[in-house]
Amino acid sequence: MRKWILMMLALALVATAAIGLAGAEQTNSALTCGVEDGCYVIRVRLNDGDDLWLADAPGGDGSVMTLSSAGNEDGYFVARYAPAADGDTTVSLRHMKRGVCDILHTFDLHVEGGEISSTGGSYTASPADDDLTPYLRSEWLEKETQFTVMTLRENLPEGGWDAEITSPMTRGAFVLRAHVGFDCAENALLYFDGALYPLTEDGEPADEAEKTGLSGSIVIGGTEEAVELTWTDAQVLGNGFTVFEKGPALPAWTYSGSDPVEAALTAYMTEQGWADDFGTCPGSVCIPAPVVIGTEETDEAHLKVYANLWLFNYQKMGRVLDCISGGECACLAILEKDGEGWKVAEMTLADAGDDYWNDIETFTNGDGALTSAYAASSDLFRDPAHAVRIRFIREYVEANDLLIDAFRDYGWPDEPLAE
Numbered sequence: 305m306r307k308w309i310l311m312m313l314a315l316a317l318v319a320t321a322a323i324g325l326a327g328a329e330q331t332n333s334a335l336t337c338g339v340e341d342g343c344y345v346i347r348v349r350l351n352d353g354d355d356l357w358l359a360d361a362p363g364g365d366g367s368v369m370t371l372s373s374a375g376n377e378d379g380y381f382v383a384r385y386a387p388a389a390d391g392d393t394t395v396s397l398r399h400m401k402r403g404v405c406d407i408l409h410t411f412d413l414h415v416e417g418g419e420i421s422s423t424g425g426s427y428t429a430s431p432a433d434d435d436l437t438p439y440l441r442s443e444w445l446e447k448e449t450q451f452t453v454m455t456l457r458e459n460l461p462e463g464g465w466d467a468e469i470t471s472p473m474t475r476g477a478f479v480l481r482a483h484v485g486f487d488c489a490e491n492a493l494l495y496f497d498g499a500l501y502p503l504t505e506d507g508e509p510a511d512e513a514e515k516t517g518l519s520g521s522i523v524i525g526g527t528e529e530a531v532e533l534t535w536t537d538a539q540v541l542g543n544g545f546t547v548f549e550k551g552p553a554l555p556a557w558t559y560s561g562s563d564p565v566e567a568a569l570t571a572y573m574t575e576q577g578w579a580d581d582f583g584t585c586p587g588s589v590c591i592p593a594p595v596v597i598g599t600e601e602t603d604e605a606h607l608k609v610y611a612n613l614w615l616f617n618y619q620k621m622g623r624v625l626d627c628i629s630g631g632e633c634a635c636l637a638i639l640e641k642d643g644e645g646w647k648v649a650e651m652t653l654a655d656a657g658d659d660y661w662n663d664i665e666t667f668t669n670g671d672g673a674l675t676s677a678y679a680a681s682s683d684l685f686r687d688p689a690h691a692v693r694i695r696f697i698r699e700y701v702e703a704n705d706l707l708i709d710a711f712r713d714y715g716w717p718d719e720p721l722a723e
Contacts, residue, residue, distance in 0.1 A: 337411060337422075343372060344385040344413055344420050346397060350376060356400045359383035368393035368415050387415040392423070396489075401463045403496050404485035406430040430488040433459055456484075467495070469522075470503075478502045479509040482518065493522040554589035554620055560703040561696075565609060568639050568646040569594040578615050581631075588619045588628060591700055593693040595681040598674060607639040607646060610667060610674060612681035614689060618711065624718055625697060625711040632689075634660070634678055636667040697721060 337346040348357055359381075361371035368391040374383040385395055392414050399407035412424040430436075437456060455468040464485030470478075482498030498518030501509035559570050570592045579590030593614040600608040616630035638650035654663035668674040681689050694711075698721050701708045710718040 335409065339420050340384075342386070342418070342420075344369070344395075344411070344422075346383045346385075346395075346409075346411065347380045348397065348399075348409075350379055350381060355381070357381035357383075358398045358400060360396045360398065362393055362395060369395060369413060369420075371395075385413070385420075387418050387420055390416050398489055402460065402483065402485055404430075404464065404487040404494050405489040406463065406486075408489045428488045430486045433463060433465070433486075436486055437465075469495075478514070480518065481509075481513075484522075487521075490521060495520055495522070554587060554618070554706075555704045557589055557591045557700055558703075560699050563596075564645040565596055565599065565607070565639065566594055568642075568648055569596070569609070569611060569613065569637065572637075572648040572651060573613060573615060579617055584617050584629070588617050589625075589700075590615060590617050591696055592616075593689065593696045595688050595692050597677045597681060602638075605641045606649070609635075609637040609639055610678070611635050611637060612678060612689070614684070614693060616693070620708070621712070623707055623709045625701075625708055627711065627713045632682060632684075634664050634667070634681075694719070694721065698723075 334349045335347065337344070339345070346359070350357075359371055359374040362369050362385075368387070368389050369385045370388045372384045372386040375381070381397075383395075383397060392412070395411050395413065397409045397411075398405040406429065408426075408428040410426045411422065414421045414423050437459075457466040457468060459465055460483065464483055467482060467484040469480045469482070479501045480495070480498050481501065482495035484493055484495045486492075487494045496519040498516075498520070499513040500515040500518060501512075502514050504510055557574075559567050561567070573592050573594070574590075584590070593616065595612040595614060597610040597612065599610070602608055612632055612634050614630065614632045617628050618625040619628055620626070634654040636652045637648055639646040640649040652663075652667070654660045654667070664678045665675055668678070680686070683689060684693070697711055700706075701721060708721065710720045712718045
């Protein structure tokens with residue numbers, strides 16, 4: 305059994321008490337709770353005038369209980385829950401400190417015939433900032449997650465930190481300056497009042513922020529085999545956009561189709577290590593997308609293939625494959641028989657730069673239709689290149705049983721994989 309290390313960093317102190325009588329009451333030095341006048345009433349003593357407690361209301365039609373009132377009364381925060389239907393439910397109180405929950409109480413309740421009984425509950429508190437600081441400054445953040453740096457600029461008197469988070473280069477290279485605090489209800493670092501500064505050519509943040517008022521979360525977790533980190537921002541590029549996710553490495557791509565020509569071309573691309581020519585990152589996967597433009601059988605054992613060899617590197621972002629690099633190269637390949645299939649015997653690639661199209665015209669020997677087909681294959685957002693690319697991604701996802709719904713190119717919306 306794999307040991308989960310789940311570095312959520314909360315001190316989950318769970319205390320559960322069964323209560324047999326509807327009128328019984330739980331008490332400690334700061335909190336009392338029990339049934340009064342047909343409602344479940346929770347009182348928490350306030351330490352000062354800035355103490356902020358929130359009572360979460362059960363949601364949806366048909367809720368077992370409703371929040372009838374909540375507020376400060378005579379030095380206490382008081383929440384009253386009234387029965388609404390028979391069944392079981394959980395209500396909670398959160399203590400908020402600079403925008404994050406640092407104490408969470410939950411109360412498990414049962415209602416039958418209008419009578420309320422308690423079946424348990426829990427208490428969770430965030431660890432002290434001084435205890436969290438070493439984790440947030442750990443070197444694995446840089447080495448394993450591509451964060452250039454996570455700098456805690458200042459411990460705030462009211463809790464949390466002023467922090468700078470630098471994005472991975474694959475997400476556009478920017479610095480996010482924000483207030484950060486650990487939220488024990490979310491089991492995550494929450495940031496708010498964030499301002500995003502693009503990095504200039506010398507690697508320094510710009511003088512003026514590009515976006516302000518940003519908020520989101522950073523969830524740290526994982527297993528013994530792989531540290532996982534997910535950085536989600538609600539506003540940078542849309543609601544709930546995952547800026548960065550580092551988890552277990554994606555499985556290596558292998559050809560799972562049935563076309564022997566594609567099999568030969570992709571085997572050559574893989575053997576040549578082209579993925580590294582475009583730029584990879586830890587845990588990414590390289591998925592080829594060879595566009596076969598035409599074939600000519602020169603003899604029983606050899607095949608001439610006109611093709612445009614596309615290749616893309618992806619990292620996983622939630623349920624999306626995010627393209628971090630890629631490119632194309634037109635070619636003329638000679639395949640030879642290899643058992644029931646083919647293998648590349650000769651490969652001529654078009655040179656980059658001004659000679660690229662001259663080389664393609666050499667491949668086609670002046671055949672206008674064939675040359676036009678090469679040109680069409682260079683448009684990544686139209687068929688045939690688009691169709692080949694999405695087919696290869698679908699086959700990879702299906703072959704590896706991955707929870708991936710779409711892929712994305714930088715600056716473009718997600719493209720669903722569903723047919």
